[in-house]
């Protein structure tokens with residue numbers, strides 16, 4: 278049975294998509310568990326949303342690369358909020374724009390451990406709570422990079438192809454349960470993503486120069502829509518790009 282106020286756990290809620298999802302879902306009456314390494318940001322967000330919407334919210338430090346950290350965050354969230362219904366495995370990053378053979382170990386590990394292992398650890402820890410509730414929805418955050426590889430993105434693309442594979446496998450594995458599985462796969466969206474990837478503010482700004490890119494709220498709206506559909510409806514995949522982006526390699530830029 279669909280809960281009146283779903284309890285939604287979001288990793289990577291300290292900026293970008295995760296923060297926007299928290300704001301949008303709080304406005305819809307969802308209770309929230311918000312995690313990231315920058316705990317002061319998620320704590321401030323939780324405090325703000327409790328005040329603004331009268332929801333319950335738990336904020337915790339989590340490093341999704343580390344099993345013990347994820348397990349502790351998920352357990353504390355479920356205990357504080359009285360269970361979990363929705364998991365959004367959003368925490369992720371691209372690190373650098375290296376050709377495959379130039380990729381340093383540090384960047385390789387950061388992307389694979391966060392984008393692949395972190396997603397497994399989050400869902401592995403959270404799924405028992407969805408099963409206990411008898412109603413659940415799991416969101417993966419993939420990317421156009423999981424549909425179309427590009428130069429300088431081999432490891433990031435590999436990680437997002439991995440996300441797509443995990444979403445498809447999990448949907449088969451939970452078939453027969455009231456657990457929906459959706460992958461939301463955005464194209465270029467203006468968040469802190471390019472700052473983290475390029476480690477240079479000017480270069481990051483140039484990525485979006487002359488383009489009306491997706492905003493974090495556009496992506497959050499996709500999550501809201503999938504979540505609010507009737508229980509028998511599962512949106513497998515949302516591939517969403519801004520109008521200016523026809524493909525990974527074709528982006529219209531205004532002067």
Ligand SMILES: NC(=O)c1ccc[n+]([C@@H]2O[C@H](COP(=O)([O-])OP(=O)(O)OC[C@H]3O[C@@H](n4cnc5c(N)ncnc54)[C@H](OP(=O)(O)O)[C@@H]3O)[C@@H](O)[C@H]2O)c1
Nearest residue numbers: 289291292293294313314315340341368369466468469470
């Ligand atoms: N922006 C885009 O163009 C785009 C397009 C397609 C897909 N995506 C995907 O969307 C997701 C969110 O990205 P975004 O655009 O919102 O970027 P963002 O603004 O940089 O947000 C990334 C979030 O992930 C968190 N995070 C990173 N590593 C983490 C770790 N080890 N443990 C816990 N949290 C971690 C960050 O929090 P802390 O640093 O505080 O831990 C932050 O809250 C990522 O999976 C990304 O690959 C982005």
